[in-house]
Amino acid sequence: MKLLQDRIVRDGKVLPGNIIKVDGFLNHRVDINLLKALADEFYAVFAEDKPTLILTIEASGIALATVVAERFGVPLLFAKKAKSDNIEGGLYKSEIFSFTYKKTVNLIVSAEWLGENERVLVIDDFLANGEALRGVIDIAHQANAEVVGVGIAIEKGFQPGGQKLRDAGYKLHSLAIIDKADENGITFREE
Amino acid sequence: MKLLQDRIVRDGKVLPGNIIKVDGFLNHRVDINLLKALADEFYAVFAEDKPTLILTIEASGIALATVVAERFGVPLLFAKKAKSDNIEGGLYKSEIFSFTYKKTVNLIVSAEWLGENERVLVIDDFLANGEALRGVIDIAHQANAEVVGVGIAIEKGFQPGGQKLRDAGYKLHSLAIIDKADENGITFREE
Numbered sequence: 001m002k003l004l005q006d007r008i009v010r011d012g013k014v015l016p017g018n019i020i021k022v023d024g025f026l027n028h029r030v031d032i033n034l035l036k037a038l039a040d041e042f043y044a045v046f047a048e049d050k051p052t053l054i055l056t057i058e059a060s061g062i063a064l065a066t067v068v069a070e071r072f073g074v075p076l077l078f079a080k081k082a083k084s085d086n087i088e089g090g091l092y093k094s095e096i097f098s099f100t101y102k103k104t105v106n107l108i109v110s111a112e113w114l115g116e117n118e119r120v121l122v123i124d125d126f127l128a129n130g131e132a133l134r135g136v137i138d139i140a141h142q143a144n145a146e147v148v149g150v151g152i153a154i155e156k157g158f159q160p161g162g163q164k165l166r167d168a169g170y171k172l173h174s175l176a177i178i179d180k181a182d183e184n185g186i187t188f189r190e191e
Numbered sequence: 192m193k194l195l196q197d198r199i200v201r202d203g204k205v206l207p208g209n210i211i212k213v214d215g216f217l218n219h220r221v222d223i224n225l226l227k228a229l230a231d232e233f234y235a236v237f238a239e240d241k242p243t244l245i246l247t248i249e250a251s252g253i254a255l256a257t258v259v260a261e262r263f264g265v266p267l268l269f270a271k272k273a274k275s276d277n278i279e280g281g282l283y284k285s286e287i288f289s290f291t292y293k294k295t296v297n298l299i300v301s302a303e304w305l306g307e308n309e310r311v312l313v314i315d316d317f318l319a320n321g322e323a324l325r326g327v328i329d330i331a332h333q334a335n336a337e338v339v340g341v342g343i344a345i346e347k348g349f350q351p352g353g354q355k356l357r358d359a360g361y362k363l364h365s366l367a368i369i370d371k372a373d374e375n376g377i378t379f380r381e382e
Contacts, residue, residue, distance in 0.1 A: 023301060023304070024303070024304060028268065028269065028271070028300075028301055028304060029266055029267070029268045029301075029304035030257070030260070030266060030267040030268070030269070031266055032257065032260045032261045032264075032265075032266065032267060035257075036261070058249065058250035058251075058253075059249035059250035059253060059269070059271070060249075062249075062250060062253040062254055062257070063253055063254075063257045063267060063269070066221070066223065066226075066253070066254045066257040066258060067257060067261070069221070069223045070223045070227070070258070070261075073223075074223075075220055075221060075222055075223065076220070076221040076223060076254060077219065077220045077221070078219065078221070078250070078254070080219070080250070109219075110214060110219055110220075112215070113214070113215060113219060113220035
């Protein structure tokens with residue numbers, strides 16, 4: 001999506017360690033008009049899949065997923081990151097490895113709010129190793145819900161998460177795929 | 192706001208320890224149409240204060256704050272909860288006590304994204320002891336930004352956070368104020 005690519009080039013920064021910093025418009029300070037344009041694009045791609053629920057992961061996915069839920073006219077559900085091992089009953093949970101925090105985290109979703117008839121569209125701001133997505137997809141499967149698609153704003157194409165999801169047969173759509181990012185600039189995958 | 196009060200009565204639950212559980216429509220599974228109605232109400236109250244930025248706290252405030260930012264046509268900024276004491280430079284931070292997790296947490300905001308000319312409307316889903324709000328207001332003051340208002344979905348009127356903010360002179364508007372919640376039901380403050 002050219003609008004997003006242009007914004008990444010204009011306002012993003014590449015930090016050592018292949019970190020793409022987009023906190024001025026996507027995941028700290030958030031440009032709502034940009035999110036609305038991204039949501040329109042997700043709608044064009046996933047409307048045919050008739051999602052009944054948008055599922056994301058706290059915290060940085062929530063703003064984008066909210067605007068997407070509004071665009072589709074369906075509820076939003078966000079998986080929480082459990083702060084302890086002391087998890088009450090009535091929950092689906094999935095253990096993931098957080099590369100950001102270098103530790104294991106439990107994603108949790110209340111069983112009450114994820115029914116087996118839901119058609120789930122998973123939305124997140126970033127896809128790199130894909131651990132968080134693996135976790136929420138696992139949770140959707142525990143609930144016997146159907147994952148009808150996965151929509152990502154920025155995919156790091158040089159990390160394995162996207163390929164794993166495509167190989168597993170998911171309808172994955174990333175609005176910008178970065179194949180290379182270093183001190184010389186950012187290379188996007190051709191659409 | 193009657194719409195929100197009715198929804199709390201219909202779908203909320205009171206748990207032991209004065210916990211008001213509204214995770215079916217506000218802070219886990221989220222009813223976007225309800226959020227839009229809440230945002231309209233905040234717009235009616237705070238449009239005259241001409242906010243240029245909506246500020247909230249991750250994670251459960253983000254969905255509501257996103258819809259409010261969209262309603263006002265201004266950006267959203269969410270304070271992050273620092274996962275360690277190892278905080279890099281260029282940040283405003285404020286230490287708060289989390290009653291949920293019974294420990295001290297640092298709220299952080301990148302100095303780059305909170306300028307001194309901002310007119311900040313703080314939005315959050317809940318107000319109880321007011322620690323998180325005290326933290327983001329402190330951060331806004333560090334940035335020399337002006338806090339033009341504080342908008343809350345549900346205030347626990349039997350806890351001190353709301354009164355402290357009103358005593359300090361802030362324009363605080365809570366859409367539903369719960370004065371009592373126990374096994375006999377929920378009592379709202381008269382509007």
